[in-house]
Amino acid sequence: MQYISTRGQAPKIGFCDVLLAGLARDGGLYVPETWPKLSESTGGAAVRSAKNSAAASYAQKAASIMSPFVGAEIDQQIFEKLCTEAYSTFRHPEVAPLVEIGPNEYLLELFHGPTLAFKDVALQLVGKLFDHVLTQRNERVMIVGATSGDTGGAAFDGVASCRNVDIVMLYPNNRVSDVQRRQMTTLTAPNVHAVAVDGTFDDCQDLVKAMFNDQKFRDANQLSAVNSINWVRVMAQVVYYITAIEKLGRSAVFSVPTGNFGNVLAGWIAKQMGAQIEGFVVASNTNDILTRFFESKQMVANEVVPTLSPSMDIQVSSNFERLLFETNNRDGAETAKQLTDFRATGKLDVVASAYQKWFEGVFVGRRCNDEQTLATMQDVYKQSAMLIDPHTAVGLSAARQSAGVDYPKDMPMITLATAHPAKFPDAVRRATGQTPKLPEHLADLMSRPERSVSLPNDLGAVQAFVASCRK
Numbered sequence: 001m002q003y004i005s006t007r008g009q010a011p012k013i014g015f016c017d018v019l020l021a022g023l024a025r026d027g028g029l030y031v032p033e034t035w036p037k038l039s040e041s042t043g044g045a046a047v048r049s050a051k052n053s054a055a056a057s058y059a060q061k062a063a064s065i066m067s068p069f070v071g072a073e074i075d076q077q078i079f080e081k082l083c084t085e086a087y088s089t090f091r092h093p094e095v096a097p098l099v100e101i102g103p104n105e106y107l108l109e110l111f112h113g114p115t116l117a118f119k120d121v122a123l124q125l126v127g128k129l130f131d132h133v134l135t136q137r138n139e140r141v142m143i144v145g146a147t148s149g150d151t152g153g154a155a156f157d158g159v160a161s162c163r164n165v166d167i168v169m170l171y172p173n174n175r176v177s178d179v180q181r182r183q184m185t186t187l188t189a190p191n192v193h194a195v196a197v198d199g200t201f202d203d204c205q206d207l208v209k210a211m212f213n214d215q216k217f218r219d220a221n222q223l224s225a226v227n228s229i230n231w232v233r234v235m236a237q238v239v240y241y242i243t244a245i246e247k248l249g250r251s252a253v254f255s256v257p258t259g260n261f262g263n264v265l266a267g268w269i270a271k272q273m274g275a276q277i278e279g280f281v282v283a284s285n286t287n288d289i290l291t292r293f294f295e296s297k298q299m300v301a302n303e304v305v306p307t308l309s310p311s312m313d314i315q316v317s318s319n320f321e322r323l324l325f326e327t328n329n330r331d332g333a334e335t336a337k338q339l340t341d342f343r344a345t346g347k348l349d350v351v352a353s354a355y356q357k358w359f360e361g362v363f364v365g366r367r368c369n370d371e372q373t374l375a376t377m378q379d380v381y382k383q384s385a386m387l388i389d390p391h392t393a394v395g396l397s398a399a400r401q402s403a404g405v406d407y408p409k410d411m412p413m414i415t416l417a418t419a420h421p422a423k424f425p426d427a428v429r430r431a432t433g434q435t436p437k438l439p440e441h442l443a444d445l446m447s448r449p450e451r452s453v454s455l456p457n458d459l460g461a462v463q464a465f466v467a468s469c470r471k
């Protein structure tokens with residue numbers, strides 16, 4: 001399998017290069033040259049022959065579903081071993097259990113990984129893959145990234161045991177939650193470095209972009225990225241859509257709490273591959289650029305407002321570019337032009353015929369403000385004594401708005417539960433009066449010693465720090 005860039009100007013490369021590169025040199029995102037189809041050998045027969053524990057079988061299914069994307073670059077047995085190692089860190093034997101909460105209403109729990117957010121599903125595997133590929137090539141990389149909360153901890157946990165990876169994550173000082181900060185600052189691994197930047201998340205992201213655009217610095221420090229535009233993260237998320245449909249035994253709609261569009265894109269890929277998915281409810285909080293797009297066929301950027309579901313407080317959904325590339329019949333030049341214009345004008349139109357072909361009947365957008373988020377959390381608690389996190393609540397509210405309106409009432413609706421309630425205790429307490437407990441492995445998180453560096457919002461200072469972290 002070869003990969004091409006959505007902007008059409010970067011050379012084709014294979015899976016391992018895509019893993020390490022993150023972003024293409026032309027500024028585009030990598031996509032596979034073709035979408036493979038699920039068959040007996042990928043997700044069918046191999047799945048049925050898995051006879052170990054439930055966790056081993058998730059890993060085995062994952063390996064067979066993803067194998068066409070990896071191609072011949074990693075031996076299938078080794079790849080299966082890496083998947084097994086990655087998913088052995090999950091606290092639930094099924095890794096991504098499907099829980100029925102009402103008539104035709106399900107949660108797909110994706111928060112049983114080490115850092116309590118769905119990002120672990122991809123980043124645990126990414127860590128194992130980095131270690132494997134870099135050891136084989138005898139190379140060392142420096143991962144740099146910006147985080148508004150969940151990505152930092154999940155990325156650290158994924159790569160902390162990698163022998164050939166150093167990682168620096170920039171986060172906005174005083175603007176991430178205590179749990180999120182502590183998941184980055186309490187690790188003792190010498191190769192992970194949390195940096196509190198005196199600025200906003202956007203400032204952090206600009207610093208990272210500037211480091212990548214400085215070719216000399218990028219090459220001298222072997223910079224690499226694991227943010228949500230890295231193809232391998234999207235690929236790993238395709239798996240649970242397929243296993244969920246398999247468990248349910250019939251087709252369903254997925255409601256996906258959405259920020260960068262990575263998770264919902266993974267669902268769309270599962271559908272392209274042949275999974276029985278009716279469609280998607282794209283769930284947004286007050287930052288509803290996608291909902292407005294699905295209503296008006298035009299994307300118009302607004303200011304970001306803070307909400308109770310901070311991991312979705314995003315203005316521009318970077319992974320949308322991969323779908324846009326499809327709507328342009330994979331014309332990279334056209335895609336690049338649209339995105340350049342979008343940056344200049346804040347507006348992007350999709351022509352009616354392309355919209356009809358790619359979006360209609362597949363995606364609906366729904367929004368949920370903070371009040372509705374709290375009401376949904378309260379409602380679920382009253383109904384089933386279950387605590388859900390605010391991101392999951394946005395997804396569930398959207399699913400409930402959509403059921404019986406966009407889809408028949410008897411159609412199963414699966415909402416992705418993207419974070420553990422204990423990651424967002426303040427919102428949970430406000431909604432239910434209950435304080436969610438951290439799982440045992442994090443029970444003493446709030447009393448562990450912290451280690452982090454504070455830096456000004458200054459490229460020179462950050463570059464000097466990154467260079468000093470290289471082994």
Ligand SMILES: *Cc1c(COP(=O)(O)O)cnc(C)c1O
Binds near residue numbers: 117228391419
């Ligand atoms: C990152 C995140 C999201 C948004 O996912 P995208 O792939 O960016 O759309 C939703 N919920 C939680 C808890 C997250 O951490």
